[in-house]
Amino acid sequence: MKADISPGTVRRPSPETPAPTAKPRLTRRRVLKTAATLVGLSAAATAIYAGAIEPDGLVVTRYAPRPPGWPAGRKLSITVIADLHAGGPDMQLPHIRRIVDRAIALNSDIVLLLGDFIASYRFAITHVPDPVWAAELARLKAPLGTWAVLGNHDWWHDLQGVRSALAGVNIAVLENDAVLVGPDGAKFWVAGLGDQLAIPLGHGRFRGIDDLPLTLSRITTDDPVLLMVHEPDIFTRVPPRVALTFAGHTHGGQIRVPFLWQQFVPSRYGARFAYGHVVEHDRHLIVSGGLGTSIIPARLGVPPEIVHITLGA
Numbered sequence: 203m204k205a206d207i208s209p210g211t212v213r214r215p216s217p218e219t220p221a222p223t224a225k226p227r228l229t230r231r232r233v234l235k236t237a238a239t240l241v242g243l244s245a246a247a248t249a250i251y252a253g254a255i256e257p258d259g260l261v262v263t264r265y266a267p268r269p270p271g272w273p274a275g276r277k278l279s280i281t282v283i284a285d286l287h288a289g290g291p292d293m294q295l296p297h298i299r300r301i302v303d304r305a306i307a308l309n310s311d312i313v314l315l316l317g318d319f320i321a322s323y324r325f326a327i328t329h330v331p332d333p334v335w336a337a338e339l340a341r342l343k344a345p346l347g348t349w350a351v352l353g354n355h356d357w358w359h360d361l362q363g364v365r366s367a368l369a370g371v372n373i374a375v376l377e378n379d380a381v382l383v384g385p386d387g388a389k390f391w392v393a394g395l396g397d398q399l400a401i402p403l404g405h406g407r408f409r410g411i412d413d414l415p416l417t418l419s420r421i422t423t424d425d426p427v428l429l430m431v432h433e434p435d436i437f438t439r440v441p442p443r444v445a446l447t448f449a450g451h452t453h454g455g456q457i458r459v460p461f462l463w464q465q466f467v468p469s470r471y472g473a474r475f476a477y478g479h480v481v482e483h484d485r486h487l488i489v490s491g492g493l494g495t496s497i498i499p500a501r502l503g504v505p506p507e508i509v510h511i512t513l514g515a
């Protein structure tokens with residue numbers, strides 16, 4: 203077909219009749235489609251962040267509580283490592299080394315390890331053998347020692363492996379037991395509770411090996427008491443005799459989807475003991491958000507953390 207333009211002629215738009223511009227019509231359907239695209243993109247970006255970026259982060263969270271059970275002015279610095287979950291997709295050897303290096307730099311008087319040393323994902327991951335992560339933790343030298351409790355994942359998936367790895371590097375596990383540490387005139391007790399979810403009974407029920415009365419019976423002097431537990435739920439039963447309780451397990455909620463995350467905290471008290479410094483009736487609890495992940499290899503709004511506590515400041 204021939205164009206309807208004679209050779210040598212140029213067709214110009216008349217100045218009186220502007221060329222029509224095609225304006226997209228703002229229809230309800232178009233608005234919904236755009237909104238859905240934006241929601242999808244932001245959900246994808248959040249998922250990438252939660253799965254690949256936040257779990258690889260590391261922060262030091264500091265507290266300076268003043269519990270009435272701790273002598274005023276008696277200084278003590280404490281490093282807490284909780285829920286390492288070594289071997290998870292987000293907790294391979296280089297990340298473990300980075301965590302330990304950062305913890306060493308804190309130069310604390312004592313180091314407390316709050317259990318869940320291993321990851322237990324069912325899908326294939328690069329395994330970090332127990333002696334390897336234990337050797338990293340063994341670099342955490344502190345004047346008053348490194349002390350540990352076990353977590354539910356240690357009990358459920360690799361109890362003997364975790365026990366012998368810690369024993370192999372001389373890290374003592376306190377299970378319903380307590381030790382008196384510190385110099386003369388400034389001694390204090392470090393107590394550790396057995397795991398409260400140690401033995402699965404099926405249908406979401408568990409039997410703990412925790413024995414709080416037995417643990418407290420090991421305390422035979424008036425010196426102040428620090429208590430290590432894995433799950434924070436025991437806190438409702440911890441007496442004021444204990445100056446400060448340390449817990450992990452909740453991962454701070456791990457994936458803090460607004461308005462929903464509280465429903466998924468692994469605690470019968472929901473968000474009450476999910477994270478941070480809790481004070482109830484003059485009793486003090488610090489819950490670490492932990493370092494690794496479980497069930498879903500992602501974190502959102504709760505980056506991996508080392509907790510550093512200063513008492514007597």
Ligand SMILES: [Fe+2]
Pocket residue numbers: 285287318353355451452453492496
């Ligand atoms: Fe955990």
